[in-house]
Amino acid sequence: MANQEDIFKKVISHAKEYGYVFQSSEIYDGLSAVYDYAQNGVELKKNIREYWWQAMVQLNDNIVGIDAAIFMHPTTWKASGHVDAFNDPLIDNKDSKKRYRADVLIEDHVAKIEAKIEKEVKKAAKRFGDSFDKEQFLATNQRVLDYQTKVDGILKRMGKSLENEDLADVKSLIEELEIACPLSGSKNWTDVKQFNLMFGTKLGASADSAMDLYLRPETAQGIFVNFLNVQKTGRMKIPFGIAQTGKAFRNEIVARQFIFRMREFEQMEMQYFIKPGTQQEWYEKWKEKRMKWHLSLGMGEDNYRFHDHEKLAHYADAAADIEFRFPFGFKELEGIHSRTDFDLSQHEEFSGKKLQYFDPEENKSYVPYVLETSIGLDRMFLAVFSNSLKEEELENGTTRTVLKIPAVLAPTKAAVLPLLKRDGLPEVAHKLIDELRWDFNVIYDEKDAVGRRYRRQDAAGTPFCVTVDHQTLEDETVTIRHRDTMEQQRVKLSEVKDIISKEVDMRYWLQKI
Numbered sequence: 001m002a003n004q005e006d007i008f009k010k011v012i013s014h015a016k017e018y019g020y021v022f023q024s025s026e027i028y029d030g031l032s033a034v035y036d037y038a039q040n041g042v043e044l045k046k047n048i049r050e051y052w053w054q055a056m057v058q059l060n061d062n063i064v065g066i067d068a069a070i071f072m073h074p075t076t077w078k079a080s081g082h083v084d085a086f087n088d089p090l091i092d093n094k095d096s097k098k099r100y101r102a103d104v105l106i107e108d109h110v111a112k113i114e115a116k117i118e119k120e121v122k123k124a125a126k127r128f129g130d131s132f133d134k135e136q137f138l139a140t141n142q143r144v145l146d147y148q149t150k151v152d153g154i155l156k157r158m159g160k161s162l163e164n165e166d167l168a169d170v171k172s173l174i175e176e177l178e179i180a181c182p183l184s185g186s187k188n189w190t191d192v193k194q195f196n197l198m199f200g201t202k203l204g205a206s207a208d209s210a211m212d213l214y215l216r217p218e219t220a221q222g223i224f225v226n227f228l229n230v231q232k233t234g235r236m237k238i239p240f241g242i243a244q245t246g247k248a249f250r251n252e253i254v255a256r257q258f259i260f261r262m263r264e265f266e267q268m269e270m271q272y273f274i275k276p277g278t279q280q281e282w283y284e285k286w287k288e289k290r291m292k293w294h295l296s297l298g299m300g301e302d303n304y305r306f307h308d309h310e311k312l313a314h315y316a317d318a319a320a321d322i323e324f325r326f327p328f329g330f331k332e333l334e335g336i337h338s339r340t341d342f343d344l345s346q347h348e349e350f351s352g353k354k355l356q357y358f359d360p361e362e363n364k365s366y367v368p369y370v371l372e373t374s375i376g377l378d379r380m381f382l383a384v385f386s387n388s389l390k391e392e393e394l395e396n397g398t399t400r401t402v403l404k405i406p407a408v409l410a411p412t413k414a415a416v417l418p419l420l421k422r423d424g425l426p427e428v429a430h431k432l433i434d435e436l437r438w439d440f441n442v443i444y445d446e447k448d449a450v451g452r453r454y455r456r457q458d459a460a461g462t463p464f465c466v467t468v469d470h471q472t473l474e475d476e477t478v479t480i481r482h483r484d485t486m487e488q489q490r491v492k493l494s495e496v497k498d499i500i501s502k503e504v505d506m507r508y509w510l511q512k513i
């Protein structure tokens with residue numbers, strides 16, 4: 001089996017070859033950690049955004065959307081804590097001159113120990129066969145328990161030192177764990193320093209009157225500052241939510257994982273305003289709801305897990321990540337944070353305006369608590385794309401490359417293929433496309449033998465191929481081929497639209513939530 005690195009390389013090259021993701025400004029050798037979405041990528045991204053938006057806004061009476069500006073008044077970022085505390089701890093290797101995030105170095109070390117646990121589990125599962133009880137094994141096997149104690153100890157210590165801003169201890173931890181630079185193998189480290197991640201820019205023409213601004217590092221603050229506007233104009237009653245998707249910018253120190261960590265990226269965030277004291281209940285509910293959303297896409301339950309935060313951000317009283325099994329291991333895909341009344345209270349203090357809700361049931365006003373769900377659209381894209389890319393061995397001994405993107409998210413739903421370029425077949429194919437394009441993205445392909453065209457569509461992720469042949473001219477039937485099973489059916493031309501609709505309609509997928 002290919003190793004993780006090879007699989008990831010294949011993902012990146014496939015994304016380029018099939019028109020999903022290009023490096024930004026590639027003709028100038030690119031810009032680090034900035035990417036462009038290509039003709040297929042833009043459709044996949046749009047579909048993921050829409051799938052999220054429908055689940056949040058359309059299907060919930062009490063959640064509405066907004067689209068706030070990227071530029072915000074600079075005081076916003078003082079109030080939110082980003083000016084003072086939006087830092088990453090960084091450390092340089094003196095030999096390779098490479099810069100790392102200290103917490104990521106430690107987490108990668110932990111991931112290696114966790115991989116050992118997984119290996120033990122796999123070995124034992126093989127040995128015990130059907131009678132294997134994973135929970136029991138994890139709770140009783142001494143080797144696994146030792147590894148787990150180690151993991152817990154490291155994360156706890158790291159969490160504590162980061163929380164106390166004890167950067168010297170973070171360095172000591174790296175030294176004690178004998179973590180080496182992945183590039184040079186050297187353990188010759190500088191001290192750990194803090195680095196602010198916000199991009200600064202200026203508003204205004206003349207040098208003296210220009211105002212220093214930041215590109216927003218998260219979309220959430222656009223929601224908080226509009227809380228009262230939305231509550232009043234929408235006559236919203238607590239609990240209610242405000243959802244938003246949009247660009248965010250972070251000057252990431254380590255940005256080497258394709259679209260996993262970008263400097264310009266898109267977030268899909270929802271802030272849920274609740275009564276103080278109910279945060280634990282909503283935290284659990286939203287964790288469950290968000291996991292269901294992920295699972296509805298059918299990408300495999302084993303590929304997700306919750307990770308509770310050891311180190312809580314300055315605004316949170318509980319936080320968990322939904323992690324996904326990326327080609328480079330389990331990593332954060334979405335965060336669910338109980339943000340208390342931190343943000344609204346801060347904005348009250350810095351703006352001097354009241355941001356309170358009058359609760360008619362309690363007959364009093366209060367600053368609501370907030371429960372946040374925050375997912376990176378680009379990370380979700382990478383999760384879908386990398387998980388969908390498969391090399392399959394076929395019965396006849398050949399292999400095929402297939403991109404099994406959930407049909408609801410696929411950029412193009414069907415390709416219509418005339419068997420030959422003559423005898424009136426292209427005309428029938430075009431007529432079918434003209435009918436289908438009102439409902440889905442469809443494409444026409446007449447080049448090469450039909451088998452090659454099937455392979456091309458498999459690799460591009462198109463869930464259906466519809467082939468028009470001579471029999472079509474006689475009895476108005478076509479062959480419809482399913483990407484995942486390669487099964488072919490002969491169906492009436494008039495049924496094609498319904499067959500595709502059933503499998504790509506968001507309604508069908510969202511009903512699983």
Ligand code: ATP
Nearest residue numbers: 252260261262265332333334335374375376378379
């Ligand atoms: P990480 O620990 O990976 O840096 P984070 O905890 O800082 O992420 P949040 O601030 O909670 O991330 O942001 C919410 C979501 O936004 C993340 O779960 C992730 O999906 C996405 N995200 C954050 N930073 C980036 C980035 N640089 N590129 C792409 N997506 C990102």
